[in-house]
Structure formats: structure tokens, C-alpha cells
Amino acid sequence: PVLAGVEKVVHLPGEPPEDVTDFRIVKSTRGETTGLSAGIPMDTALCEDCAAEIFDPENRRYLYPFTNCTTCGARFTVTRRLPYDRANTAMAPFEMCEECRREYEDPMDRRFHAQTISCPNCGPTFTLYDRMGNRISEGGWGPLKEFANLVDAGNIGVMKTWGGMQIVSLFEKVWDLREWYRRREKPFAVMARDLYSIEAIADLKDEDRAMLVHPGRPIVLVRKKRLKPPWDEVMDGISPGLDTIGVFLPYTALHYILFYFMESDFLIVTSANRRGEPMVTDNEEIFSLNADYYLLHDRDIVNRADDSLLKTFGDNVFFIRKSRGFVPEAIRIGGRLSVMAMGAEENLTITISRDGWAYHSQYIGNAESYGVMEFGRDASRTLRRYLGVERPEVIAVDMHPKYRTRRIGERLAEKFGASLVEIQHHHAHAASLIIDSVSPRVWDHRFAFITADGTGYGPDGTAWGGEILLAGLSGYKWIGGLEQVPLIGGEKAIRYPERVAFAMLDRRGIDHPLIDDMQAEMLRRAAAGAPLSSGLGRFLDAISAYYTICVERTYNGEPAMKVEPYLVKGSLVYRFEVETVGDPPRFSTSGLLAQAVHLDPTTFSERADIIYSMVHALIDAMVERAREQIIEANLDRRIGFTGGVAYSIPIVKMFVDLAEERRLKPILHNSVPAG
Numbered sequence: 001p002v003l004a005g006v007e008k009v010v011h012l013p014g015e016p017p018e019d020v021t022d023f024r025i026v027k028s029t030r031g032e033t034t035g036l037s038a039g040i041p042m043d044t045a046l047c048e049d050c051a052a053e054i055f056d057p058e059n060r061r062y063l064y065p066f067t068n069c070t071t072c073g074a075r076f077t078v079t080r081r082l083p084y085d086r087a088n089t090a091m092a093p094f095e096m097c098e099e100c101r102r103e104y105e106d107p108m109d110r111r112f113h114a115q116t117i118s119c120p121n122c123g124p125t126f127t128l129y130d131r132m133g134n135r136i137s138e139g140g141w142g143p144l145k146e147f148a149n150l151v152d153a154g155n156i157g158v159m160k161t162w163g164g165m166q167i168v169s170l171f172e173k174v175w176d177l178r179e180w181y182r183r184r185e186k187p188f189a190v191m192a193r194d195l196y197s198i199e200a201i202a203d204l205k206d207e208d209r210a211m212l213v214h215p216g217r218p219i220v221l222v223r224k225k226r227l228k229p230p231w232d233e234v235m236d237g238i239s240p241g242l243d244t245i246g247v248f249l250p251y252t253a254l255h256y257i258l259f260y261f262m263e264s265d266f267l268i269v270t271s272a273n274r275r276g277e278p279m280v281t282d283n284e285e286i287f288s289l290n291a292d293y294y295l296l297h298d299r300d301i302v303n304r305a306d307d308s309l310l311k312t313f314g315d316n317v318f319f320i321r322k323s324r325g326f327v328p329e330a331i332r333i334g335g336r337l338s339v340m341a342m343g344a345e346e347n348l349t350i351t352i353s354r355d356g357w358a359y360h361s362q363y364i365g366n367a368e369s370y371g372v373m374e375f376g377r378d379a380s381r382t383l384r385r386y387l388g389v390e391r392p393e394v395i396a397v398d399m400h401p402k403y404r405t406r407r408i409g410e411r412l413a414e415k416f417g418a419s420l421v422e423i424q425h426h427h428a429h430a431a432s433l434i435i436d437s438v439s440p441r442v443w444d445h446r447f448a449f450i451t452a453d454g455t456g457y458g459p460d461g462t463a464w465g466g467e468i469l470l471a472g473l474s475g476y477k478w479i480g481g482l483e484q485v486p487l488i489g490g491e492k493a494i495r496y497p498e499r500v501a502f503a504m505l506d507r508r509g510i511d512h513p514l515i516d517d518m519q520a521e522m523l524r525r526a527a528a529g530a531p532l533s534s535g536l537g538r539f540l541d542a543i544s545a546y547y548t549i550c551v552e553r554t555y556n557g558e559p560a561m562k563v564e565p566y567l568v569k570g571s572l573v574y575r576f577e578v579e580t581v582g583d584p585p586r587f588s589t590s591g592l593l594a595q596a597v598h599l600d601p602t603t604f605s606e607r608a609d610i611i612y613s614m615v616h617a618l619i620d621a622m623v624e625r626a627r628e629q630i631i632e633a634n635l636d637r638r639i640g641f642t643g644g645v646a647y648s649i650p651i652v653k654m655f656v657d658l659a660e661e662r663r664l665k666p667i668l669h670n671s672v673p674a675g
């Protein structure tokens with residue numbers, strides 16, 4: 001099978017018995033997990049053989065939306081416990097018909113021992129409902145055809161797939177969708193009929209193409225093409241203010257069949273959830289969304305899994321959301337203890353290790369709602385059940401005293417009698433990058449890292465952001481970072497980044513052009529007791545606000561993301577001075593902004609050059625600081641880049657160039673998400 005891989009080869013001494021006449025696959029014993037990574041299968045996009053079958057009118061699975069075989073189909077999202085046998089999956093209630101059983105038992109058949117085998121006679125079915133919950137059509141491919149026509153006509157639909165519910169709408173209806181879903185700016189993903197269609201709207205690199213057709217079928221962030229009116233406006237509506245767009249290809253038979261019935265080559269596809277809550281998986285709850293039509297099936301979603309989201313950078317893959325199609329992946333970490341790591345606060349995943357391998361859960365979300373915490377609890381239970389780790393020996397939590405995940409970790413440690421280990425946030429990023437991209441032979445070495453993350457609790461009790469570390473798996477030393485700037489009003493400064501720009505300029509005695517005296521006085525007073533942040537992201541936010549690129553954050557990372565097109569187009573025109581404070585040094589971001597405000601850009605490209613030059617100066621200073629310390633401590637000439645900012649392709653490019661200029665070898669993420 002395509003997905004098979006040799007995990008290990010074992011030689012046993014002796015002669016083979018002479019009376020061996022056949023080969024059989026026998027029933028798995030309950031609870032036994034052999035070869036753990038192979039034991040937990042991932043969801044895999046419909047294979048070519050199955051795709052050919054569903055469009056062959058002579059085939060008994062013609063237009064059958066649950067078609068799959070041993071090499072493709074839903075796995076993780078339908079599996080309750082191991083071993084991966086039908087009885088342990090959401091397919092248990094659907095009894096195989098005679099024909100399916102024959103295929104299942106025939107070693108020569110593609111569906112030999114395909115646990116989730118089914119056909120139109122025995123499998124789950126789709127039903128189409130209107131917004132009031134009235135049944136419109138039921139069974140076979142009728143509901144799919146009608147749903148496709150309704151979406152083609154401009155209706156907003158919700159459909160249930162393998163691991164969740166998706167909202168779908170026509171590409172050109174993006175503004176209606178935004179109004180209905182109340183998502184003003186948040187980028188949407190676009191599912192396209194085929195690769196050829198994607199090439200019409202985006203510039204693809206070979207690496208992008210390879211990931212688009214990867215069996216995990218992730219959403220890939222690629223560069224937008226400049227289209228003619230009115231399509232340029234539609235493209236901007238999909239991801240306002242960004243030069244990238246998230247695209248992906250059909251992965252379930254359902255998606256293939258919808259496109260078969262649709263005129264349009266593109267669908268906006270976004271997960272169906274209420275703001276801050278995880279994706280809906282329940283057939284009743286979904287009606288509270290008030291979509292026009294619902295296409296729902298009668299198979300349970302066992303494990304919710306969002307569509308994965310990534311970018312490529314050369315041969316590296318940067319996972320922003322690692323979920324459906326890529327979890328639970330086994331990552332070699334060594335060690336013998338079973339550890340359960342609770343994650344931090346944003347972009348949560350739970351990770352559990354067993355026998356030297358770490359398995360992380362699907363993407364869970366931001367720990368801001370009860371629903372997300374519940375999802376996290378379920379995900380960790382599933383993972384523990386899969387791995388047979390009932391009582392982890394160690395619980396790892398973030399050092400931050402106020403994180404919800406920490407409080408839950410403390411309770412679990414008590415319950416399991418496990419020891420509790422506190423991890424410094426930035427050290428965790430650096431350590432994960434070592435595991436991700438450094439050979440195990442040198443895991444006991446220390447390396448230099450630029451860890452550019454939003455907020456992490458520092459050992460001195462302040463909020464760390466952009467920091468430079470010398471770190472190994474078991475410890476770290478802080479060797480510098482960015483200037484700490486007051487976040488006036490705390491969370492408010494993150495929502496309205498103008499406050500950060502104001503704080504920076506005010507520190508330099510410069511008036512902010514958009515803030516009047518009275519406001520300034522109020523902000524100044526509030527700044528006195530405000531929390532400090534040294535985040536590189538906050539500096540990008542301030543730039544975004546100062547140049548009125550984005551003055552209000554409506555989703556995570558928005559102001560900084562909207563600076564990216566400027567970084568892509570800009571070049572090194574200005575030589576800014578980077579001042580330092582203290583020892584180890586913190587590099588002054590307010591000083592950079594203070595130099596830039598004397599320039600008066602009028603065009604996009606002038607602005608782009610200024611922004612590029614500022615960020616370049618800062619990264620240059622950080623890499624140089626790391627280089628000095630690498631030499632002083634006589635370390636390997638390697639330097640890592642991690643944290644949320646390490647998703648920004650133009651900044652990663654700067655980092656790589658600046659490191660290589662100094663004969664340092666950059667280390668970047670590939671399998672573990674940088675954020």
C-alpha cells in the first residue's frame with residue numbers, strides 16, 4: 001500500500017518451518033499497540049483508484065460520498081480506540097453488506113481489511129436540510145446534487161465532513177459570507193476543483209504543488225496572483241490586505257462529488273464554529289448557525305480535526321495549524337518517562353510521550369473558552385487511550401502562573417501522582433526546534449536561538465517576547481532581546497496597536513500624529529502601571545498602526561501579517577542605528593521608530609523600504625549578538641529561529657541571509673509548529 005512504511009526489520013535465527021502454505025492477517029488483540037506510529041492512522045485524501053470508481057457509472061460506488069479503501073479515507077477522526085478495527089470506529093453501527101464483506105475478506109482486493117469499508121447499500125447516508133431543519137432530500141447522491149446547485153446559486157451552506165463541519169459559499173459571494181458570519185477581515189480558505197484552477201489565482205512554487213497534493217491535503221498559504229476586475233476585489237475579499245491566500249484541494253469523496261455537480265471551480269470553505277469556540281461536530285447544534293442549507297450525514301465525528309494550514313519555505317514546511325491529515329504524528333524525542341505537556345495559552349496542542357516518542361494532539365485552539373478547554377480534555381483523553389498511557393509520570397506546564405492549562409496540569413499531576421515540571425515558554429520553543437531540526441547525535445549540545453514570540457512568562461516575572469537564547473534541551477541562558485515597551489491598557493494595546501506606537505514614540509519625546517494632547521495625557525498616565533512587552537510582533541503591530549496599514553486587530557496576528565506585503569516588496573535603503581540598553585543588551589525598537597518618523601514616505605514602495613530597513617536592522621542586531629556569544633561560548637555555528645514571528649516568510653528570509661553572511665547555519669522548523 002502507498003502509505004505503508006517499514007518501521008523496523010527484525011532478524012530471528014532459525015530455519016523457516018517447512019509446512020508454511022498461506023499468509024493471513026489475523027484479528028488484533030484488544031488494547032495491544034504494536035509499532036505505535038503505525039498504530040495510529042491519519043486521515044488520508046481519497047486515492048486515485050477510489051476517485052476513478054466514484055465517477056464510473058458502472059461501479060457500485062458511483063457518486064458514493066463515503067468511498068475509501070485501505071490506502072485512503074477517514075482514520076483518526078473516526079477512531080475511538082486502538083487497535084484500528086471497525087468495531088472501534090464510528091463505522092461500528094453500519095453492518096457490512098455481503099458484497100462489502102467479500103471485498104473485505106479477499107486478499108486480492110484493494111479493500112482487503114479496509115476497516116471503514118462501506119457502499120451505498122450498507123454505509124452512512126447524507127440528508128439535506130433547510131435552515132428550519134426540514135428534510136429536503138435524503139439518501140444516495142440526490143442531496144449532494146441539490147446542495148451543490150443551491151451553493152452554486154449563491155446560498156450559504158454547511159456540510160459535515162470527516163472531522164468537522166464546514167461552511168461553504170461561492171467564491172464571488174465572499175462579502176455576503178463575511179457579513180453573515182460576522183468575520184470582517186479574517187482570511188478564508190478556498191477549495192479549488194483541481195490544481196489547474198489554483199494556478200489561475202495563485203503563483204505556486206514546486207514545493208507548494210507538492211504539499212497541495214500531499215495525502216494530508218492541507219491548506220497551503222501561497223502568493224496571490226494579480227487578477228483583472230472584478231476578480232481582484234474578490235481576491236482581496238478572501239484575505240483582505242494580505243498578499244497570500246490559503247488554497248486546498250478536495251480530499252473526501254464528498255468534496256469531489258460536489259465539484260462534479262457544481263459550475264464554479266472555487267468554494268470558500270471555512271470551519272463552522274462560533275467565535276472563540278471549537279468547530280461544531282453535532283448534528284443538532286449546527287442549526288443554531290442559521291445557514292441557508294445543511295448537508296449532514298449520520299456517522300459520528302469521533303475526533304474533531306480542523307483542516308491543517310501550512311506554508312512552504314524552500315524544503316521546509318511551516319505548520320501553522322497541524323491537524324487533519326497530519327496527526328497524531330510520532331516524533332522521536334528519546335527518554336523513557338511518559339510525559340504529558342499541557343501547552344501554553346494560544347494555539348494549544350497537547351503532547352504525550354511514550355517509550356521515547358512524542359505524539360501531539362490535533363490543533364485545539366486558544367484557551368479562551370470553556371468549549372476549547374473541553375476539546376483539549378477530550379483530545380488528551382483520546383491520546384492517552386491510544387497510547388495506553390493512563391497515568392503520565394510527568395506533567396509539563398508553562399511557567400506562567402495564570403494560564404488555565406497550568407491549573408489543569410496541576411490538578412492532573414495531583415490526580416496521577418505525577419511530578420509537575422515548569423517550562424519557560426521561550427525555552428520550550430527552542431527545545432522543540434532542536435527536536436524538530438537538529439540531529440539526535442548533538443541533542444546534548446547548546447545552540448543559539450532567536451525566539452520571537454508574542455508573550456511568554458519570563459523567569460523575572462516580566463513578559464518575554466523577542467529574546468535571544470543559548471539553549472539546549474535541559475537548560476538555557478538569556479543573552480539579550482528587544483526593548484520592553486509598555487502595553488497601555490494590556491489587551492487593549494494588542495487590539496489597538498496605535499497604543500504601542502504611541503508608547504514607543506512618547507518614550508522618545510515625539511508626538512504621535514493621530515493622537516491629540518488630551519488623549520496623550522490619558523495614555524501617558526495609563527502607561528505608568530502597564531505591563532511591558534518585548535515582542536517583535538508588537539513592534540510589527542506598532543509599524544502597522546503608525547503607517548495606518550492596520551489600526552485594529554480583529555484576528556490573531558492581523559496587524560503584523562498585514563505588514564508582510566511591505567516586507568516582501570521593500571529593500572534595504574536606509575541604514576538605521578540600533579541602540580542598546582543594559583547588559584545583556586536589549587535592542588531599542590522605539591529608537592528605530594523614532595528614526596523612521598522623520599522620513600515622510602508618500603508611496604507604497606517608499607513605505608515598504610522604510611519598514612524593511614527597520615526590521616532588517618533589528619534582525620541584523622539580534623543575529624550579530626548571537627554570533628558573538630556563539631564564538632565566546634565556543635558553540636556549534638548554528639542558529640535557530642522560532643516563535644510566532646518565524647512564520648513570516650520575508651523575515652525568515654532576512655534571518656537566513658543574515659545568518660549565512662556570518663557563516664552561521666540557520667535552523668528552521670519543519671514538523672513542529674513554530675508558534
Ligand SMILES: [Zn+2]
Pocket residue numbers: 046047048049050051068069070071072073
Ligand atoms: Zn482509496
Ligand SMILES: [Zn+2]
Pocket residue numbers: 096097098099100101118119120121122123
Ligand atoms: Zn456494502
